[in-house]
Amino acid sequence: MTSTACFIIVSRNDIPIYEAEVGSAAKRAEDAQLHQFILHAALDIVQDLAWTTSAMFLKAIDRFNDLVVSVYVTAGHILLHIELTFI
Amino acid sequence: MIGAGKIKQYSNILEKPLSKGKQEVSLSAFAFLFSELVQYNQTQVDNISELERRLEDAGYAVGARVLELLCHRDKGNRRETRLLGILSFVHSTVWKVLFGKVADSLEKGTEHEDEYMISEKDLLVNKFISVPKDMGTFNCGAFVAGIVRGVLDGAGFPAVVTAHFVPMEGLQRPRTTILIKFAEEVLQREARLG
Numbered sequence: 135m136t137s138t139a140c141f142i143i144v145s146r147n148d149i150p151i152y153e154a155e156v157g158s159a160a161k162r163a164e165d166a167q168l169h170q171f172i173l174h175a176a177l178d179i180v181q182d183l184a185w186t187t188s189a190m191f192l193k194a195i196d197r198f199n200d201l202v203v204s205v206y207v208t209a210g211h212i213l214l215h216i217e218l219t220f221i
Numbered sequence: 222m223i224g225a226g227k228i229k230q231y232s233n234i235l236e237k238p239l240s241k242g243k244q245e246v247s248l249s250a251f252a253f254l255f256s257e258l259v260q261y262n263q264t265q266v267d268n269i270s271e272l273e274r275r276l277e278d279a280g281y282a283v284g285a286r287v288l289e290l291l292c293h294r295d296k297g298n299r300r301e302t303r304l305l306g307i308l309s310f311v312h313s314t315v316w317k318v319l320f321g322k323v324a325d326s327l328e329k330g331t332e333h334e335d336e337y338m339i340s341e342k343d344l345l346v347n348k349f350i351s352v353p354k355d356m357g358t359f360n361c362g363a364f365v366a367g368i369v370r371g372v373l374d375g376a377g378f379p380a381v382v383t384a385h386f387v388p389m390e391g392l393q394r395p396r397t398t399i400l401i402k403f404a405e406e407v408l409q410r411e412a413r414l415g
Contacts, residue, residue, distance in 0.1 A: 146375075185377075185414065188306075190298045209292030209300050210285065210375035 140169035144213040148177055176203045180213060239294050252349045259361060269359045277367035284371020287315060304411050307376050311369055312339055319368070320345045335403040344397040360384045362397045369399055379404040
């Protein structure tokens with residue numbers, strides 16, 4: 135049963151523009167900070183990966199315990215969603 | 222409803238394709254707007270290089286937006302990661318959408334590895350512009366150079382882009398060349414990607 139936990143839009147200079155906790159995941163305060171931390175740590179991976187493929191949707195680029203990070207990169211390298219999903 | 226025609230009904234608004242927008246814009250409307258843009262900037266600056274820089278900045282904003290729009294609308298969500306890919310994207314797709322035709326030619330510079338040139342016999346923005354002698358080498362194609370720079374910068378290929386007049390035998394008006402000089406990191410990344 136997958137449920138999205140955290141959704142962030144990041145600009146090309148690694149500045150977060152929008153952020154939301156969505157889905158039916160359990161909402162606890164310390165979880166929110168952990169999610170943000172995981173997503174920011176994944177930014178480096180995305181930058182390297184973005185140059186290897188011309189696809190826009192990069193599935194499952196990083197894992198942390200049972201959380202999976204996936205991202206959609208637009209043409210201007212705006213990371214349209216970095217999504218954390220419980221698998 | 223009168224004249225409803227056959228419109229496919231989408232149950233979910235997210236599944237509707239992006240509208241193509243108006244394909245054609247009046248040339249005279251654009252010419253008036255552009256001449257007003259140039260005249261307004263002329264009153265604000267003291268020298269030519271400042272005027273060129275302002276036109277370039279105006280074009281930069283256009284380029285950044287055009288990149289996102291075209292990649293989504295015309296290229297079916299595929300990004301450009303290679304140098305030749307982004308150059309041919311600018312040369313054909315961007316030119317076709319902005320000016321109604323592909324650019325005349327795309328050439329690689331011979332002296333330097335990082336220089337490329339897009340040439341156009343009759344640049345649309347220069348069609349109704351005449352430059353007085355005392356302005357020297359000023360070229361309103363700086364606006365188009367700004368558009369190209371916006372597209373390249375947005376896609377992750379930082380470059381210095383300038384517009385030049387190149388006189389050609391057999392042609393009354395000189396040809397306009399957009400000179401693109403890529404930053405060092407672009408070449409290094411290209412070499413690394415092999």
